[in-house]
Amino acid sequence: MNEIFQSVGTTVPEKAKFLQLVFVDINGVPKGMEIPASRYEEAVKEGIAFDGSSIAGFQGIEDSDLIFKADLTTYAEVPWEGIARVYGYIYKDDRPYPADPRGILKGILDRLAEEGYSAYVGPEPEFYLFKKNGTWELDIPDNGGYFDLITLDKARGLKREIAMYMPAFGLIPEVLHHEVGKAQHEIDFRFSNALRTADNIVSFKYLVKAISELHGYYATFMPKPLYGFPGNGMHLHINLSAGDENAFIGQDGLSETALHFIGGILKHARALAAITNPTVNSYKRLVPGYEAPVYISWGYRNRSALIRVPAFWGKSARIEYRCPDPSTNPYLAFAAIITAGLDGVKRKLEPEAYVETNVYEMDEEEMESRGIKTLPGSLGEALDALKKDKVIQKALGGAYKNFLTYKEREWAEYVAYLEASELPIDIKKVTEWELERYFYI
Structure with a gap:
């Protein structure tokens, strides 16, 4: 045996x-x-x-x-x-x-290997810690802000305990820090191949929730648990390898392969949003005024762009895809993103909407002149975009119809709730319906 x-x-x-x-x-x-x-x-x-x-x-x-x-x-x-x-x-x-998410990703990676590539992903999942008091008035246990230490970050010991358990699950912790929002945190772990990273995200979320509960906290990866506070994102650092070489390395920055990969993601960005931001609540995070990207653009170092190229060259050459949030199914998200990027590589798509200035400060005329489009403003709009994109549909394989049916039902239930509550469909505040549905999962 x-x-x-x-x-x-x-x-x-x-x-x-x-x-x-x-x-x-x-x-x-x-x-x-x-x-x-x-x-x-x-x-x-x-x-x-x-x-x-x-x-x-x-x-x-x-x-x-x-x-x-x-x-x-x-x-x-x-x-x-x-x-x-x-x-x-x-x-x-x-x-x-055919509807097994892990099997779908494996199939996409097998096809990627036939093209001579393997994919590597490094995630940055953010989460909030709350002490729940029996109502949806969430008890914020600390007043820390970005990178605060000691006095304002009340969860520093909890984060260390999580990090000490991570190697038991095969995760290598790299950076622990307080995020921008009060009681918001991030623990980064080492990148790996796409399948292993998808497994690691599932393990990490389980680990954070389990250890937090042991200490009387509720950890939530909900994209926007609190109106007026930063949302929980999960930026993804991505590159392709060809054998032992990073295929994104170019002579003066990124390679042609990397640029075409960016072009593919930008081309399919609106349909991808249905997968990478798959909840009603996801679109309460994707609003102007915070670091979450809204505009379909790319640039070097530019944190207002949808795709950012970090200032790391050589073996670390990669792109950062900034719109995904932790509510995504990582297997389906990686399958869809890799398929979109590979479509760009195969078709030699040039990335459009390059920008190095703050997109949020541009008026509509300037954005139009630069070819900058916007991500969907709601789950319903994202699902409409998905229904028009055959490439992303194919990436989801046997899960596509199931996913669409499930998510259209979810959107319809939310709209019915708003109508019954006499609330506008474009409401940006977080509703009790969202908290009930997404806070724990």
Whole structure:
């Protein structure tokens, strides 16, 4: 039994008595089941059957028999619970299940490899910490601001504890700091290949929430939990590699490959928003006046642009995609972004709307002259853009129809809530409907 585990550098669980089999639903929310650790080999070889009819974005009740097969390389033990967890892939009738987000990303990365590339991603997920008091009047536990230390940052010990647990899940912490908003924080971890990073984002969110709860806090990655406060973003640092070489390195900055990759993302940016910013609440963050980008543009060092090229060259050459937020399903987001970028590479799209000045200070005439368009202003508008973009639809594979159906229902429920409450559809304040739906997930 040990042979198949040793071949990938892991072993049969010895300390853990139970094993969590983890996958994500259409929203990127972790789902799964526990089995005795003695069934680990079965979970790897034959898989474990389950009913997918009640998983958001999965099968209907009439056709719901699915199989989970564990990915050995993702095994990790949860230190404070005495159990282990492993990610995997979903199968149906002995074939990869077409709506499995992790399987969709793997398929995109396999096609990327056929073009001679591999993708690497480094995320910057932000979160708020609250002490909840039984109402939606959220208790803010500290008054810190950006990079504040000691007296104003009341969560510094909690962040350190999270960072100390991260290596148990395969995450290497790099920077811990207070963000701009009161009680808002960020812990960055080392970049990796796109599949591993997507796994790491799911692990990180679980870890932050679990440790925070142990200390009496509620951590939320909700894009905009508080009106008038900065939103939670998840900037993504992305590059492609060709063999051992960074394909984004050029003689005088970025390579042609990198520029075409930027061109592809900009071309599909409005449809991508439905995936990278997939909630009603996401569009309460994407408003002028904060660091969240609204305008489809790019530049070097420019933090008002949708895509920023950081001031790091050589092996660190990369782009920073600034609109995604932590409510995204990372597997679907990476699949869509990489597909959009690769479309730009294949078609040799030149990136438009280059700007090095503050876009927020431009008037409409100047933006029009520079070819600067805007991201969707609502989930409904983003879904309309997705329905017109065949490239991004194809990236989502078997999840596209499920995703669209689920999200159109979500938008319709929100509009019905606003109508019943006699609120305008373009309301920018965070509603109780949003808090009820998104605060915990």
